[in-house]
Amino acid sequence: MSKTLSIGVLAKHTGVNIETIRFYEKQGILPVPSRSSSGRRLYGGEDLKRLSFIHQCRKLGFSLKEVESLINLVDSGDYTCEQVHEITAAHAKEVKQKIKSLTKMESVLDGMVEQCSRGKVPDCPIIDSLYGD
Amino acid sequence: MSKTLSIGVLAKHTGVNIETIRFYEKQGILPVPSRSSSGRRLYGGEDLKRLSFIHQCRKLGFSLKEVESLINLVDSGDYTCEQVHEITAAHAKEVKQKIKSLTKMESVLDGMVEQCSRGKVPDCPIIDSLYGD
DNA sequence: GTTGCATCTGTAGTTACTACAGCATTCATA
DNA sequence: TATGAATGCTGTAGTAACTACAGATGCAAC
The missing domain is CATH 1.20.5 (Single alpha-helices involved in coiled-coils or other helix-helix interfaces)
Known part of the structure; x- marks a missing residue:
């Protein structure tokens, strides 16, 4: 997996604010990304997919807790x-x-x-x- | 003006939570009431009217800022x-x-x-x- | 070498309450 | 009169979902 997207690029692709992306990470709803040698966050395609999912859910009015439940279900594999x-x-x-x-x-x-x-x-x-x- | 209502009685009459009444006072949206000799809040008919007004407005979805504007208008006398x-x-x-x-x-x-x-x-x-x- | 942009961490502010903790007072009843 | 319940007090922290800095660092271009 190549992780090459900066937080800024991810933000632009998804329409989610940079600060919000970091907020989601802190909330544990977005996985902790890897870092560049200088400590900057690096994201990959899976992150993009997940953040888009969160964004879609939020637009539909789901709370972050509900989004988390949904993600946990999907992650568990046998929902x-x-x-x-x-x-x-x-x-x-x-x-x-x-x-x-x-x-x-x-x-x-x-x-x-x-x-x-x-x-x-x-x-x-x-x-x-x-x-x- | 006789001020005889305790905060609990005011709460029951208006349907507004006791803590919310104190909160409104702190926010400056409800006037600071007089106190009994032991320091308990005492309210009168005017307070009852105003709190009911606030409650009606909140039920209609007005923000506290909007309620404040409305109250300020009425208080000013020449709205x-x-x-x-x-x-x-x-x-x-x-x-x-x-x-x-x-x-x-x-x-x-x-x-x-x-x-x-x-x-x-x-x-x-x-x-x-x-x-x- | 310096300018400017992107990013970093950490904290505080937003809205409208709600929920205590810990203490003081008041009331009804035995 | 004693006592236990109820009421009230102040002050602080928590809620939801961010947003907005401040102050530091990194990096590429000119």
Whole structure:
């Protein structure tokens, strides 16, 4: 395996911040890379793949803990599709709940904004509804 | 003004955690209350109103900074409805963006979950799509 | 030789709380 | 009146997932 990628190049290829890459390493979610003679990190294709995976998962809203579970499963070699499904379905459920909660907020906010006359007077239905007597 | 409410009573009336009330005080978002002879916090009706306001705002997803802005406006005495509208509309926009982003995640996740056979075999389309070669 | 970029380590800051530890006080009850 | 439970106090540390430095080092190019 040739490990030739600097952290900067890895960052550019994956779209992950340099500091974030080091952070992932410290968190144990990205393996400790080898180093050049002067102590700089050197990455290979496997690292690139793994970091991309982490990035994809993060974009889908998985927590780092969930990502770690997923990685551990894959690394273990004998994971089942069922196990992956469980983690993903649980996360999908959380996302749905968040959407639901935000949608409720949205409708209240929209209602308030609409009621508001945007006038120059210090009499605002938004404040009235929140700061009521 | 009679200030007779203990922090525990205030917490129960508003649904806000005791530690959170103290936290709000430290953040300067809730005024420093008077104290009993033994040093315990004493709250009045105005505090109750303000804490409820903060709580309502938080439930609508406003950040503490936004809540502070809102409170400062009201406290200043000569705020306009326009100013309140601006803060609220900006927040509503943020909420909409969050919903949009989460909805995208949701559809990808749902697609993955659906594709997954939930089988007992170590071959999972979820992993394949994320951890691709 | 010096300029400038990339990288290094380590620490602190962000948001909005929550969870103690260890102590003081107050209240209800025996 | 004694005592045990409940309440409150301060102050600190932990949570999630980074981000933003500061200050040092390395390396290639001109």
